[in-house]
Amino acid sequence: MNRGKFLFLSLSLLLSSLTEVAAQTNGEGSQFLLNILFVIAALVFFAIVIQVSDNLMAIEAKRTGADKDGNHFGLMPRFYELVGSKLPAYLKNEKVIISKKGFDIPLEGKAEAENLKVSVHRFAVNPANFKGISPIPKVLVEIGDSVKAGDPIFYDKSQPDFIFSSPVSGEIVEIKRGEKRAINEIVILADKTQQFKTFEKPNIATVSREELIKSLASSGLMTLFLQRPFNILPNLDVVPRDIFISTFDTAPLAPDLGYALKGQEIAFQAGCETLSKLTSGKVYLGLDGNGDSDAESIFTGVTGVEKYYFRGKHPIGNVGVQIHHIKPISPEDKIWTINVQDVAIIGKFMLEGIVDQTRLLAITGAELKHTGYVKIPFGASINDLLSSEEVTAEHRIISGDVLSGTQISKDGFVGFYDDQVTVVEEGNNYELFGWLLPLDMRPSVSKTFPGTLLGGVASAANTNNRGEKRAFVVTGEYDNLLPMDILPQQLFKAIVVNDVEKMENLGIHELVEEDVALCEFACTSKQPLQSILRSGLDVIKAEG
Amino acid sequence: MKNSLLSFFLKIEPDKKKSPFLHTLYDGFFTFAFAPNHVTKGGVHVRDGMDLKRLMFHVVIALQLCYLFGTYNIGQQHFSALGMYEGFLEGFHLKIFYGLVQILPLFVVANVVGLGIEFFYAYKKGHGIEEGFLVSGALIPLVMPPALPLWILAISVAFAVIIGKEAFGGTGMNVLNIALLSRVFIFFAYPTYISGDDCWVAGLEKVDGVWTASYNGFVTGILNPVFESFGWATYQNGLAVVDGYSGATPLSLAAKGGWEGVLTRFTPEQMFWGNIPGSIGETHKLFIILGAGFLIYLGIASWRIMVSMVFGLVITGLLFNMWNATPAMDVPWYQHFSMGSFLFAMAFMATDPVTASATNRGKLIYGFLIGTIGLVIRVLNPAYPEGWMLAILFMNVFAPLIDHFVVEGHIAKRKSRLSKLANS
Numbered sequence: 001m002n003r004g005k006f007l008f009l010s011l012s013l014l015l016s017s018l019t020e021v022a023a024q025t026n027g028e029g030s031q032f033l034l035n036i037l038f039v040i041a042a043l044v045f046f047a048i049v050i051q052v053s054d055n056l057m058a059i060e061a062k063r064t065g066a067d068k069d070g071n072h073f074g075l076m077p078r079f080y081e082l083v084g085s086k087l088p089a090y091l092k093n094e095k096v097i098i099s100k101k102g103f104d105i106p107l108e109g110k111a112e113a114e115n116l117k118v119s120v121h122r123f124a125v126n127p128a129n130f131k132g133i134s135p136i137p138k139v140l141v142e143i144g145d146s147v148k149a150g151d152p153i154f155y156d157k158s159q160p161d162f163i164f165s166s167p168v169s170g171e172i173v174e175i176k177r178g179e180k181r182a183i184n185e186i187v188i189l190a191d192k193t194q195q196f197k198t199f200e201k202p203n204i205a206t207v208s209r210e211e212l213i214k215s216l217a218s219s220g221l222m223t224l225f226l227q228r229p230f231n232i233l234p235n236l237d238v239v240p241r242d243i244f245i246s247t248f249d250t251a252p253l254a255p256d257l258g259y260a261l262k263g264q265e266i267a268f269q270a271g272c273e274t275l276s277k278l279t280s281g282k283v284y285l286g287l288d289g290n291g292d293s294d295a296e297s298i299f300t301g302v303t304g305v306e307k308y309y310f311r312g313k314h315p316i317g318n319v320g321v322q323i324h325h326i327k328p329i330s331p332e333d334k335i336w337t338i339n340v341q342d343v344a345i346i347g348k349f350m351l352e353g354i355v356d357q358t359r360l361l362a363i364t365g366a367e368l369k370h371t372g373y374v375k376i377p378f379g380a381s382i383n384d385l386l387s388s389e390e391v392t393a394e395h396r397i398i399s400g401d402v403l404s405g406t407q408i409s410k411d412g413f414v415g416f417y418d419d420q421v422t423v424v425e426e427g428n429n430y431e432l433f434g435w436l437l438p439l440d441m442r443p444s445v446s447k448t449f450p451g452t453l454l455g456g457v458a459s460a461a462n463t464n465n466r467g468e469k470r471a472f473v474v475t476g477e478y479d480n481l482l483p484m485d486i487l488p489q490q491l492f493k494a495i496v497v498n499d500v501e502k503m504e505n506l507g508i509h510e511l512v513e514e515d516v517a518l519c520e521f522a523c524t525s526k527q528p529l530q531s532i533l534r535s536g537l538d539v540i541k542a543e544g
Numbered sequence: 545m546k547n548s549l550l551s552f553f554l555k556i557e558p559d560k561k562k563s564p565f566l567h568t569l570y571d572g573f574f575t576f577a578f579a580p581n582h583v584t585k586g587g588v589h590v591r592d593g594m595d596l597k598r599l600m601f602h603v604v605i606a607l608q609l610c611y612l613f614g615t616y617n618i619g620q621q622h623f624s625a626l627g628m629y630e631g632f633l634e635g636f637h638l639k640i641f642y643g644l645v646q647i648l649p650l651f652v653v654a655n656v657v658g659l660g661i662e663f664f665y666a667y668k669k670g671h672g673i674e675e676g677f678l679v680s681g682a683l684i685p686l687v688m689p690p691a692l693p694l695w696i697l698a699i700s701v702a703f704a705v706i707i708g709k710e711a712f713g714g715t716g717m718n719v720l721n722i723a724l725l726s727r728v729f730i731f732f733a734y735p736t737y738i739s740g741d742d743c744w745v746a747g748l749e750k751v752d753g754v755w756t757a758s759y760n761g762f763v764t765g766i767l768n769p770v771f772e773s774f775g776w777a778t779y780q781n782g783l784a785v786v787d788g789y790s791g792a793t794p795l796s797l798a799a800k801g802g803w804e805g806v807l808t809r810f811t812p813e814q815m816f817w818g819n820i821p822g823s824i825g826e827t828h829k830l831f832i833i834l835g836a837g838f839l840i841y842l843g844i845a846s847w848r849i850m851v852s853m854v855f856g857l858v859i860t861g862l863l864f865n866m867w868n869a870t871p872a873m874d875v876p877w878y879q880h881f882s883m884g885s886f887l888f889a890m891a892f893m894a895t896d897p898v899t900a901s902a903t904n905r906g907k908l909i910y911g912f913l914i915g916t917i918g919l920v921i922r923v924l925n926p927a928y929p930e931g932w933m934l935a936i937l938f939m940n941v942f943a944p945l946i947d948h949f950v951v952e953g954h955i956a957k958r959k960s961r962l963s964k965l966a967n968s
Binding site for chain 2: 033105107252327328330396398402403404405407422424426427428429430431432433434435436438442443444445446447448449461462463464465466467468470471472473474475476479485487489490505506507517520521522523524525526528529530531
């Protein structure tokens with residue numbers, strides 16, 4: 001309202017000053033100006049007359065009862081109906097956050113909504129997958145040991161109570177070591193029928209926070225949380241300010257998380273209740289407000305949490321962006337985040353006393369013959385997962401999405417936090433005038449490409465770098481792709497010159513790699529923004 | 545075809561250690577012809593198709609209409625000074641070819657000197673040739689007067705590229721706009737070649753106190769026989785200009801006689817459609833507006849800078865109209881758009897992302913101040929009646945300061961938001 005009044009006042013001021021000038025200046029030019037002013041004045045006058053009569057009609061309609069359903073009855077559309085985005089009915093009484101920034105990268109190879117038939121025999125736990133773990137963990141198993149799902153595999157030496165447990169039951173067949181005896185992978189050959197270690201079920205209603213943490217840490221479920229700032233494994237003695245969950249993923253080819261959790265309503269509700277025990281604040285749920293119909297009932301029906309709807313393009317589904325809009329992190333805060341599928345895993349543990357780290361994994365990418373979903377514990381072998389596909393050296397396998405996933409070899413295993421495997425073509429070929437006249441479709445935020453101009457034609461992207469690295473030249477590019485009140489380019493420059501105070505002031509603690517991945521994708525100068533951000537976070541973390 | 549070309553290119557690659565300069569050159573041309581086969585490593589796996597080459601090339605595309613009309617207008621102004629071929633199509637071949645004879649050497653010299661220096665520095669620093677000069681090389685001929693001697697152009701470009709850009713670290717590091725730096729170098733070092741009334745029309749020479757047409761050997765020796773063989777009109781040396789001729793631009797007329805003074809020689813339509821003397825690319829206003837619209841639509845140039853610059857001009861123009869103390873102040877504010885180079889400076893000079901403010905709010909301030917300061921110089925400076933070059937260079941220097949205050953304001957806002965949250 002204030003803004004409207006301000007606009008009106010400044011417009012009328014401008015108009016009156018124009019008339020003043022027109023009246024003072026002589027000659028042919030001022031005549032032309034006066035004519036324009038008369039036309040504007042006439043238009044304004046007629047608009048006012050029509051608007052007033054239209055409003056009178058609407059009032060009359062309300063009085064006589066013709067306007068039963070409460071809809072606006074006038075001929076003219078209301079102003080906000082013209083300029084505001086039309087919110088679907090289900091969002092009318094909800095907390096909605098709308099952002100126009102961001103970009104949905106149109107890619108081919110989305111997962112079909114069907115479950116693929118694959119049999120996976122080998123699983124691996126890779127300590128390097130876990131963010132912020134100390135370099136060499138203490139391994140508790142040896143080759144030849146048999147383990148059950150939920151049995152401890154290793155612990156973090158800095159937090160000995162913090163157990164990392166086995167995703168499946170089976171036999172330890174290999175412990176791969178790297179440089180300086182670092183542990184690369186602990187490979188487990190899975191049993192045909194899975195056996196679960198049984199834990200004592202904590203009673204959600206009565207259990208204290210200390211006991212709950214102890215129970216989650218000893219079963220290996222504390223690994224499911226990440227702590228911000230820095231996006232690392234949580235400290236067990238930290239009480240987080242709040243816990244945030246995003247229930248939808250807007251990354252390219254991301255899995256449909258509502259589909260992933262179908263049928264797990266009870267476990268999800270129990271998980272949410274457990275989370276609210278862990279924090280001194282609230283549990284926040286970020287819901288997808290982009291659809292014409294409401295988000296999945298499993299998310300909308302859950303109780304005991306704060307729900308916020310988000311409308312916009314990627315990265316609006318990132319939990320970091322949602323935190324920024326709900327309740328931003330200050331440098332002193334500690335908050336936890338958890339993936340939505342993992343909430344149901346915790347719920348299942350509370351209800352049944354078993355650690356069943358089974359998630360729905362999306363197999364995506366235009367290079368695959370069959371895309372779809374696989375219900376499987378973390379750390380599955382890529383060889384087994386893609387056994388029916390012809391994946392060669394011409395392809396790149398990514399654990400995660402194309403923006404912030406990790407490249408893995410065919411002999412590798414799916415990462416711990418990832419609910420998606422993407423296969424894209426390697427783009428290691430020369431292209432004649434590739435910068436000027438691209439002959440095949442490629443994703444871009446720039447309207448200089450016909451695919452973008454036509455409203456985002458999906459393409460099978462490859463991994464070509466699309467140009468060479470340059471100094472920062474373009475400005476304002478990142479601002480349109482990061483839906484947060486942060487000055488990204490200034491922040492990156494502060495990191496590059498190692499200005500710690502400025503980094504903190506510009507809000508580095510609010511960001512993690514996945515939030516700036518879209519900026520890195522679009523960067524005209526091909527700067528490695530995610531690794532720049534991580535180096536900045538490392539500096540801040542080391543400073544304490 | 546593509547594969548044989550590629551294998552030819554790969555075969556002739558010079559050895560990097562034995563002949564580093566050749567390798568740098570080769571690398572520059574090879575990456576121009578072929579997008580390299582580099583793949584992403586760490587970080588994102590898929591990259592946007594946009595790169596700096598493509599970005600800059602689209603700016604060059606946006607300039608093409610200005611090049612077309614600029615070429616024509618060199619001939620047009622030349623012949624209208626002689627009182628010949630006043631109509632658009634009359635003597636069309638003479639105008640176009642005369643324009644080409646003038647503009648091609650300017651373009652070639654600007655690019656050979658500029659790119660040569662870029663190549664040399666790339667070789668010295670041992671990195672690839674960067675495409676920064678692509679746009680500068682296209683802009684520089686357009687901001688020069690058509691009769692500029694080539695040696696002055698060469699010196700000015702060398703100065704701008706070495707002192708303005710390479711000294712600061714190359715593409716993306718310069719503080720001042722390269723094209724304007726080369727122009728301002730001429731303005732201070734050889735002022736008579738770029739200011740006053742006598743430099744804006746090419747091909748006129750003063751013989752015994754009278755301006756007469758004078759052509760070089762290429763025009764009389766090669767073009768004339770060709771045109772004769774077609775039975776077309778030819779160039780004639782020694783024709784005198786029409787009575788009462790002056791090469792004054794609308795701006796210098798306005799400085800002396802105000803809006804009335806401009807109207808004695810030019811109509812507002814004539815100024816809008818570009819049939820006036822001036823720098824090569826600045827005269828046709830519609831083509832510049834089309835170029836600006838193209839850049840804004842594609843999201844390449846900042847609309848914030850352009851819009852706020854227009855606001856700066858309008859408000860300052862209105863104030864001058866109210867004050868109305870000197871002849872130049874009575875030029876109606878809306879006529880400032882079609883005089884001189886405001887639109888060209890707005891569309892292509894002020895929007896250079898490297899030298900402009902980097903923050904969105906900073907861009908609004910930056911553009912507004914350019915609009916204000918430029919018009920103040922145009923209206924109040926008695927010696928040189930155009931302000932955009934100096935205003936933009938001046939604001940280039942201040943852009944980091946504007947950004948500093950915008951960033952400080954942003955930090956203060958962030959802090960107050962966080963402290964509000966902490967207290968709630």
